[in-house]
Amino acid sequence: MIKLDRVTKSYKTSTVALRDCSVDIAKGEFVFLVGPSGSGKSTFLRLVTKEEPPDNGDIWVAGRNIGQMHSWKVPLLRRNIGCVFQDFRLLPNKTVAENVAFALQVIGRPKHVISSTVPQILDLVGLTQKAQNFPGELSGGEQQRVAVARAFVNRPLILLADEPTGNLDPTTTEGIMRLLDRINRTGTTVVMATHDVGIVDTMRRRVIELDHGVVIRDQARGVYGAAG
């Protein structure tokens, strides 16, 4: 589903974000990207959505080499990828339902599809009661659930999450993780960058550890800390 082949990416400030990185993630996997800040986790995710081009190496997403993809096809690539961020990135002047519907509107889904899909997905994330509230009226955990709903409403093949629980307390975090797990069980490939030792150790999924842009560990059913 996602394959990086000897990918190197450096920024103008001459820091190397990823160095000769090769990773292969199969369909339906749940993968944790771990490592300290600046180890290249976010760069990894941004390369997959083609927000940035790599300096070297090839990247395949859903069977396509995205390095050779025309820029006008990038929106089509992104329709296959849902994204969730630490800072939620909701539109404050739209209601919960409108925020989720927005993701369908901008890819041109017809009205009747939108009006039937949005309640379903809000039910899935448990926010049916809050559909007409604005993001500012919700707790952090609720906002993140809206963001997950928006990322998943289009039923993407891949869900990328960049520190989705970074701003949340442990109880709320658990709720979000259960939600991501549920989404993963529908066959969606989930890649989640995180600092949270507790989550990684409890979930026991594949762990890819980055340090200074180098993959130093790739372990099935791993934990956060060094192999053990």
Add this chain to the structure above:
Amino acid sequence: MALSFDYTVRETFSNLRRNPLMTMAAVLTVAVSLSLVGGALLLKQGVTRATLQWRGGVELSIFMKPDASEAQNTAVQTELSNLPQVRKVTYVNQDESFAEFQQVFSNDPATTEGITAADLPPSYRVVPKKAEFVEPIGSRFEETPGVYSVAYAKDTIDTLLKVTRIIQLAIYTMAGVLLISATLLILNTIQLAIFARRREIGVMKLVGATNWFIRIPFMLEGLVQGVVGGGVAALLVTLGRTFLQRNLESSSLQLIRQMLVSGREVAGTAIFLVVVGAAVGAIGSAVAVRRFLDV
């Protein structure tokens, strides 16, 4: 791409309503800048109009010898009336010349004394279509048999041509500079408005909206703002012209009266302002949104 008309129109107008201050700022910027451009353009048309009248009045005189034969006279007359550059030819016979002569020197009896109509040459007064034609027409007839001399105010014409050219150039430059600064101001305003909504654009990119899908509502928004701003400018210019017309029509200064432009010219300028407003608004938005699409 499935760009629904319904979505686009709704998005455009809800955005216009949602940012009333930015909308006002953009509309006012367009209105003020384009009013200045329109004013400059009308001033230019006024100057052209006035100079056309001065220049249309420029003429040259071809004086015949008093003893020129009938055939020679006819030859000159025919040639003049066949020249495409000539607008009007008037023959002034000896009696008329004499009357004019007496009038010009009426307070100088010493000069008029002893001169009769027979002493004065008959002449052709030629009005060319353009001031530039005065010299070529005149030089054709200098050597023609029966012609005594050709008189034209060469220096005066040259100065007149030069002055009008400079005035026109100055006004063109002014209108050009105003148009450029208006465009930049409008661009800046639109960019501010779009900057305020970069989050929204980011989310749209994130969920896979195409660039045109994002761009078109912004362009329509700019178009509406540009048309309204251009319309206000057109209204201001029209009202300004009516006001000036009312106050200056009775002006004793011929120059000012000649500069008053016609209603058609004002209408043309007004349409131009609305079109420029629309173009600047739509293209400006497209340019301004470009920066934020680059992800």
